[in-house]
């Protein structure tokens with residue numbers, strides 16, 4: 001029962017913050033959760049961590065971009081979120097997963113050189129089944145590296161960032177939707193770009209709070225990097241819980257992907273082709289527009305099996321320009337060009353709602369496995385607590401004692 005009480009704390013604090021700032025309507029969420037879709041695994045612990053009922057989740061969220069909206073979150077990089085300030089419910093869920101032996105007890109890696117790959121202690125094989133590091137190209141069953149044959153699954157990392165506005169402009173022209181693996185702390189700084197991406201129907205996924213090499217992070221640090229990013233997406237999209245995350249630098253292993261899956265229900269997505277477009281604006285540049293063009297030409301005129309998941313970024317106008325240049329090549333070579341999360345999520349890019357962008361492939365697979373009727377969903381929602389919002393001091397409840 002103690003755990004149950006603590007589980008309500010993050011929502012309580014959000015509701016109370018809103019009660020003090022509910023006239024800050026500088027921003028609006030155009031799309032609310034549709035009803036009655038609620039179709040992630042009903043017994044998954046994420047249900048308890050990010051609750052919602054139906055037809056909405058019963059919570060009035062602070063307006064995106066308002067002071068009350070941004071107040072509950074930890075600072076951005078370079079410091080990673082303080083593990084002493086993690087909501088107790090997340091920590092309890094992690095401890096439960098550890099007790100179930102669902103989180104492998106393996107060594108952390110360390111960053112030995114700037115820009116290099118993290119390394120494990122001597123005697124630990126990163127390609128062993130126990131560790132299976134994606135940095136070392138070890139693939140774990142259930143993680144996603146490839147798209148379906150004939151498809152390009154579009155995604156962009158690191159937003160919202162300097163290239164987001166130009167990317168969205170182009171996507172609007174093309175009537176094209178994509179997945180954004182967003183950095184949680186960046187959403188704080190660019191709420192308008194975040195909302196523009198969401199409101200146009202793009203899929204929002206997790207790219208951590210401060211963008212570390214995740215295999216270097218302790219279990220609690222991994223919890224914070226993922227949890228805070230899920231929380232801000234949840235609180236900024238009318239209650240959606242993202243379904244996918246991409247580890248920064250593609251650095252994940254058996255431990256970090258297990259925390260993502262077992263605590264938060266997140267599936268790990270890597271990629272099978274890398275443009276290195278992040279390095280276009282480095283000094284000196286790591287790659288050039290011409291090199292990316294040549295790579296794209298090769299990939300897009302090559303075999304269509306497997307389909308392509310190409311690592312691209314919305315970091316700068318230059319990285320976006322490389323995508324803009326490649327887009328007609330994707331189309332002219334007969335690829336099906338779709339949002340990555342829609343493609344690999346069987347039309348469901350969130351764990352608890354239909355897509356906010358409409359059907360991309362086939363609508364009939366939507367929620368086929370475990371739709372729970374809307375009438376039963378509120379049993380998981382502490383609606384009384386969530387709606388009360390009367391305790392102005394409950395903001396402190398986010399600072400949970402460990």
Ligand SMILES: [Zn+2]
Pocket residue numbers: 157158207211248249
């Ligand atoms: Zn990144």
